[in-house]
Amino acid sequence: MKKGDFHVHSPYCPHGSNDSMEEYVRKAIEKGMDYLTFTEHAPFPESFIDPVPNKDSAMSWADVEDYINDGLLLKEKYKHDLQIKVGFEVDFIEGYEKETTRILDYFGTRIEDSILSVHMLRIGEQYVCIDYSDEEFGRILSLTNGVDSLHRLYYQTVKRSILANLGSYKPRRIGHITLVEKFRKKYPATMDFTTEQDEILSLLHKDQLELDVNSAGFYKEWNENAYPPQPLINKAKQLGIPLITGSDSHTACHIGRGFDRISW
Numbered sequence: 001m002k003k004g005d006f007h008v009h010s011p012y013c014p015h016g017s018n019d020s021m022e023e024y025v026r027k028a029i030e031k032g033m034d035y036l037t038f039t040e041h042a043p044f045p046e047s048f049i050d051p052v053p054n055k056d057s058a059m060s061w062a063d064v065e066d067y068i069n070d071g072l073l074l075k076e077k078y079k080h081d082l083q084i085k086v087g088f089e090v091d092f093i094e095g096y097e098k099e100t101t102r103i104l105d106y107f108g109t110r111i112e113d114s115i116l117s118v119h120m121l122r123i124g125e126q127y128v129c130i131d132y133s134d135e136e137f138g139r140i141l142s143l144t145n146g147v148d149s150l151h152r153l154y155y156q157t158v159k160r161s162i163l164a165n166l167g168s169y170k171p172r173r174i175g176h177i178t179l180v181e182k183f184r185k186k187y188p189a190t191m192d193f194t195t196e197q198d199e200i201l202s203l204l205h206k207d208q209l210e211l212d213v214n215s216a217g218f219y220k221e222w223n224e225n226a227y228p229p230q231p232l233i234n235k236a237k238q239l240g241i242p243l244i245t246g247s248d249s250h251t252a253c254h255i256g257r258g259f260d261r262i263s264w
């Protein structure tokens with residue numbers, strides 16, 4: 001397996017740390033990585049209103065060029081030590097597929113690797129962000145008639161993200177496919193979603209997409225599992241889906257964190 005961290009944020013993330021991109025690079029080298037992909041939260045479509053209280057889910061349009069340029073400079077500077085790619089974690093937002101395609105087309109030729117993730121769900125006419133906080137998750141449950149229907153909606157939305165036509169620059173990797181479990185110990189689902197999860201894996205397999213094996217969940221107090229948990233990682237492996245390690249670091253010292261807790 002390639003030793004790398006393929007899901008990493010940067011100081012351009014408004015809810016992350018101010019660690020410079022170079023600090024992430026140095027930390028990756030120190031940890032013996034061969035690869036590092038920056039996947040900053042791509043800016044939202046202009047017409048989409050960030051539903052979280054601080055409106056800090058994604059990077060701003062004003063920073064995009066600096067982010068890409070900083071990444072490309074580091075790629076060149078450290079090319080003998082580490083293979084750096086600059087990309088984005090792009091939100092799949094139901095109803096904003098056209099706008100998202102335009103964003104992907106705009107970055108397209110300049111990025112080498114990216115992730116498509118679901119953080120936002122459409123409930124009726126409104127959008128919610130499921131991973132913002134446990135309090136917010138609790139509030140969202142009152143909009144969905146409980147935790148099981150929220151899980152069902154989440155997995156449906158992930159499936160739609162895989163099936164969506166987002167043009168020729170659609171990311172080849174799907175992010176943290178069980179993010180809805182972030183607060184599972186506080187708000188446990190009563191139903192089993194193995195069928196939905198298996199469907200997602202078979203869609204990934206069919207479309208030859210990669211799976212973001214995201215270790216950040218180990219460190220969330222209400223989760224303490226990888227996204228996805230080990231049994232799903234095992235199934236994905238059996239199907240031959242490429243498993244791509246990601247720490248989802250928002251601070252340099254978290255690079256590669258928890259990869260040793262996953263059995264490959």
Ligand SMILES: [Zn+2]
Nearest residue numbers: 009013015041
């Ligand atoms: Zn983030």
Ligand SMILES: [Zn+2]
Nearest residue numbers: 089117175176
């Ligand atoms: Zn994410």
